[in-house]
Amino acid sequence: MANKIEVKDAKVYYGPDLTLKGVSMNIKKNTVTALIGPSGCGKSTFLRLFNRMNDLIDNCRVEGEITIDGVDIYSPKVNVNELRKAVGMVFQKPNPFPKSIYENVAYGLKVNGIKDKYLIEQKVEESLKQAALWDEVKDKLKKSALALSGGQQQRLCIARAMAVSPSVLLMDEPASALDPISTTKIEELIYSLKSSFTILLVTHNMQQATRTSDKTAFFYMGELVEYEDTRQLFTNPKKERTQNYITGRFG
Amino acid sequence: MNLLETELGELKTLLNDMTLLVKGQLEKAITAFYTFDKDLAKEIVKNEKRVNGSELIIDAKCEHILALFNPVAVDLRFVLASIKMVSDLERIGDNAKGIAQFIIRCEKPFDPALVEKFRFREMTDTAMEMLTILSESFESDDTELARTIFSKDELMDDINVAANLVLAEYAQTSQDKEALLQAIYFLSVIRKMERCGDYITNVAEEIIFYVKAKVLRHKRKHIGKKMSEEDNE
Numbered sequence: 149m150a151n152k153i154e155v156k157d158a159k160v161y162y163g164p165d166l167t168l169k170g171v172s173m174n175i176k177k178n179t180v181t182a183l184i185g186p187s188g189c190g191k192s193t194f195l196r197l198f199n200r201m202n203d204l205i206d207n208c209r210v211e212g213e214i215t216i217d218g219v220d221i222y223s224p225k226v227n228v229n230e231l232r233k234a235v236g237m238v239f240q241k242p243n244p245f246p247k248s249i250y251e252n253v254a255y256g257l258k259v260n261g262i263k264d265k266y267l268i269e270q271k272v273e274e275s276l277k278q279a280a281l282w283d284e285v286k287d288k289l290k291k292s293a294l295a296l297s298g299g300q301q302q303r304l305c306i307a308r309a310m311a312v313s314p315s316v317l318l319m320d321e322p323a324s325a326l327d328p329i330s331t332t333k334i335e336e337l338i339y340s341l342k343s344s345f346t347i348l349l350v351t352h353n354m355q356q357a358t359r360t361s362d363k364t365a366f367f368y369m370g371e372l373v374e375y376e377d378t379r380q381l382f383t384n385p386k387k388e389r390t391q392n393y394i395t396g397r398f399g
Numbered sequence: 400m401n402l403l404e405t406e407l408g409e410l411k412t413l414l415n416d417m418t419l420l421v422k423g424q425l426e427k428a429i430t431a432f433y434t435f436d437k438d439l440a441k442e443i444v445k446n447e448k449r450v451n452g453s454e455l456i457i458d459a460k461c462e463h464i465l466a467l468f469n470p471v472a473v474d475l476r477f478v479l480a481s482i483k484m485v486s487d488l489e490r491i492g493d494n495a496k497g498i499a500q501f502i503i504r505c506e507k508p509f510d511p512a513l514v515e516k517f518r519f520r521e522m523t524d525t526a527m528e529m530l531t532i533l534s535e536s537f538e539s540d541d542t543e544l545a546r547t548i549f550s551k552d553e554l555m556d557d558i559n560v561a562a563n564l565v566l567a568e569y570a571q572t573s574q575d576k577e578a579l580l581q582a583i584y585f586l587s588v589i590r591k592m593e594r595c596g597d598y599i600t601n602v603a604e605e606i607i608f609y610v611k612a613k614v615l616r617h618k619r620k621h622i623g624k625k626m627s628e629e630d631n632e
Contacts, residue, residue: 382471384612394471
């Protein structure tokens with residue numbers, strides 16, 4: 149299977165500080181990759197490389213080569229708005245717009261110039277179905293998204309990200325603010341979505357990484373310590389630092 | 400030390416204690432065999448309840464750790480290995496009890512000439528040596544030491560196989576029906592000792608599994624040597 153994403157010696161500086169210290173990684177298409185590590189290890193910085201969210205941070209400088217489908221996403225020729233259409237993102241805290249459920253999902257399509265109402269309706273339904281939310285909201289699409297539960301709001305955000313047909317989904321602790329039932333739904337969703345998307349998932353929840361991902365990358369102090377098949381990493385890690393972290397014997 | 404480490408430490412202590420308990424049971428069974436001490440044999444039968452009780456406590460401990468702590472990597476392997484080890488240790492206890500029951504049932508001591516022909520002394524010495532090594536290698540997580548058990552198990556197997564021929568020859572020469580019956584009991588005791596060797600070997604394999612993440616079950620004889628070399632690299 150071809151590599152969807154290739155990262156070669158990626159370095160991220162915040163001012164003079166080297167936060168990500170030369171990470172290289174290949175990610176296959178239609179897989180889920182979990183990024184784990186203690187707070188401040190660089191996993192979220194790494195995640196934000198793929199939709200160039202780090203560009204929004206003052207004094208941030210990126211080095212190295214990152215390609216998606218063979219295209220260098222840090223090339224001056226790349227339109228960042230187009231890139232963010234192709235690389236959707238879901239954040240830790242659900243952040244629906246203060247609009248109706250329907251408008252939340254349709255928003256990205258309208259911003260991208262799609263005016264065909266029928267096409268938008270079709271895409272909204274399809275995205276909500278993909279996000280396993282359709283059955284719960286189909287009768288109240290015009291109601292405010294803010295009236296939904298936290299778990300439903302997060303699935304709405306996933307539907308919103310999917311509506312513009314990205315090929316990569318970035319998820320930054322998408323279930324950390326949710327109750328166990330909503331968490332299970334998000335995890336089932338992640339598992340089912342990998343047939344359509346390549347997913348990168350930042351999580352502090354080890355069991356979530358083991359349940360949902362194909363591969364896991366362990367970061368520590370800006371370095372990629374180990375990148376392995378999830379089953380291998382959680383049963384027999386090669387590096388002692390990984391073993392210490394996942395078994396809770398850190399520091 | 401975090402909570403999980405404390406739980407795992409307690410599990411290891413329980414398994415250590417059970418290994419020593421089972422070792423004591425087998426040692427007593429062997430002593431009762433040579434001394435024909437029926438009281439000691441009865442004590443072994445009575446003590447079997449303690450072995451069974453240990454098994455239940457360790458099973459519950461493993462269940463508790465799996466449910467509450469979600470162990471991974473070496474911790475997960477240790478709990479999985481413990482579940483299997485406790486079952487094998489309990490069976491060694493069962494076999495010690497089985498040997499004791501033969502002693503209780505027999506009317507007179509086993510024939511010393513037959514003890515020699517069956518190489519039974521060699522067998523019981525080897526079984527006790529295997530249990531001593533097992534206890535030490537488990538306590539120190541020493542896989543190299545655990546591996547030394549495998550060749551000793553092969554010796555136990557050889558003695559067990561050879562015992563069939565010894566019994567066949569004995570049956571041809573012996574005219575005494577009671578003596579022959581006792582020889583058949585003796586063969587059953589040998590079978591039980593051989594099974595103990597197998598269970599001790601299984602536990603040794605589990606030590607290697609949780610320490611080195613290597614599965615030796617069903618393939619040890621073919622690749623044991625090669626894997627030992629890999630361990631040393």
